[in-house]
Amino acid sequence: MNCGLTFEEAIKFHGHLGPWLLIGYRAGVIAKNRLKPNDIHDLRCIVKIPYKIPYSCSIDGIQASTCCTLGKGNIIVENSEDFEFIFINIASKESLKLKLRKNVLDKLLNIKSINEALSYIMGLGDWDLFESS
Template sequence: MQKELESLWQKCVAFHGHGCGGLAVGFRAVLYAWELFESDSTSEDEEIVCIAETDACGVDAIQALLSCTVGKGNLIFNLQGKNAFSFYRRPDGKSFRLALRPTPEKTKDERLAWLMDGDFHEMFDVKEAPEPVPEEARIFKTVTCSVCGERFAESFAHLQNGEIVCSACYRPYTRGL
């Protein structure tokens, strides 16, 4: 592996805690995304957005190298159990989806070597991003639950018996269905 790529890989390993095949999937997805974006920039704020269809190890490489995070609102999970990632660049609207192709039958170590040294063009299908770029993260007013007294974001509020309640205290009327 090239020295520059080794340095990036080690950054992912340090963030994730260990090197593994799942982390390598995310690492290679980021390298491919940088190629498709024609830039190896990170996301200072929300310039780059990733919608991950998995919550597995590969997402950590995306956080470490692209600086897409849940807290900033530019890492969004749409859990489908797939090693697939949709990337969006807000300034110019460029977007695409990378979906991991089936990997060859190999041992764990052989698979990691294939992921690390193989051609990422052969590892992923490039498709259109399925949705428009997600809206930017919003900051919501904080309200207090009338049942438990805890504070929470207004966007999660329910009205029950004329009182504001949080999701944990809310008792929906379902008639047993």
């Protein structure tokens, strides 16, 4: 299934480029590659983040990369102090939990410049960015 926007399209959809958009987008790409949904309704996502900007920008990244959308009701957001993205393929019953690594979060909270935060995230491999369970 080829569902989802390119990252350039995701930036247009969201309106600006930021580190949290990229984090959500990358989580979605990992989930899609791992869980291999066959249909646009197969994948569900539960986003657990503090429900405020900039963290909530990650929601748009996930919507853009996975086609889990508010309109289809297959993404839900739980206001939380966690930084976790839980994906479920309801057809295969497989799931994947991606948790932003604590050291990455701590570093991001201390970076003041958006460009610096972006290049930091871009320089991290998937499993340096997230831990999975």
